[in-house]
Amino acid sequence: MKPWIRKAHRWLGLIFSLTLLMSSGSGVLHTVMTRTQAPPPAARPGNSLIDPASIKLTAPDAMAKLPGEATAINLRMIAGQPHYQIFTAKGKPGYVNAVTGAVDPAADEIYAGEIASAFLGGTPVxxxxxLTAFNREYIGIFRLLPVYRFDAGDGDGNRVYVSTVTGSVTRHTDDGKQFEADIFTLFHKFGFIKNKDIRDWSLTLVTGGTFAVSLLGVALFFMTRPRKRKG
Structure with a gap:
């Protein structure tokens, strides 16, 4: 059994050594990223104060202006005026101006743009x-969908992803941070494989192979240990 185990350990070790290098190298990068990249921004309340006297429309009247039954309602300041943000079973919120009573189809994007600009210190965006689905840059760990992406247009490539459901920025990145994140995704998570099923099976295969190599190494350690001489 020893020659067979030696050969298996040697060839499997050679085959899976590349994935070990990829995994360990990207693991080091992950540690660096925890120190160079901030965590996802926390949700913040709106920065604009709402004047109660400016609200001319009641919440029931606002809900009556949109089709479907309301599941949630918020009051948001958008373009300097209070708006009712109304959620129905359709998902994307509808907006009714609390001053004029007009339904505002463009308010969701305007609101998202104001959140993005305020987060970046008033920078035009x-x-x-x-996005209604995750992609290579905005991945599943950020959880919230749908989101808008806004770019600052500066030399650093600053960009933010905004959820109008939470009224907050869900991710902030730039070209330098995204380069680190792309390297980690490519080498640690096999991001170069586009098909998720193939990617998951490939990760399972190499992880299982690495486990097998380690197990064979442990077996060889005990099988080849020096024998004690009998007295």
Whole structure:
């Protein structure tokens, strides 16, 4: 059995050594990222004060202006005026101006843009995407969908992802931080494999192979240990 185990350990070790290098190297990068990249921003209340006297429309009247039954309602300051943010079973919120009573279809994007600009210290931003599914940059760990993406247009590539459901920025990154994140995803999570099923099976295969190599190494340790001479 010893020659067979030696050969298996040697060849499996050679085959899976590359994945061990990828995993250990990206693991070091992950430690670096925990010190260079901030955690996802916390949700913040709105920065604009609401004048109760400016509200001319009641909540029931606002809900009656949108189709479907309301499941939740908030009061948001958008473009300097209070708006009712109303959620129905359709998912995306609808907006009714609390001063004029007008339904405002553009308010969701305007509200998201104001959140993004305020987070970046008043920097002008441009909407570059609206995500209803996760992608390589905005991955599943950020959890919230849908989100808007806004770019600052500066030299550093600052960009934020905004949820109008929570009224907050869910992710902030720039070109430098994203380069680190891309390297980690490619080497630690096999991000270069686009198909999730194939990627998951590949990760399972190499992890299982690494376990097998380690197990064979432990077996060889005990099988090849020096024998005590009998007295």
């Amino acid at each position: 441009k909407k570059t995407d609206y």
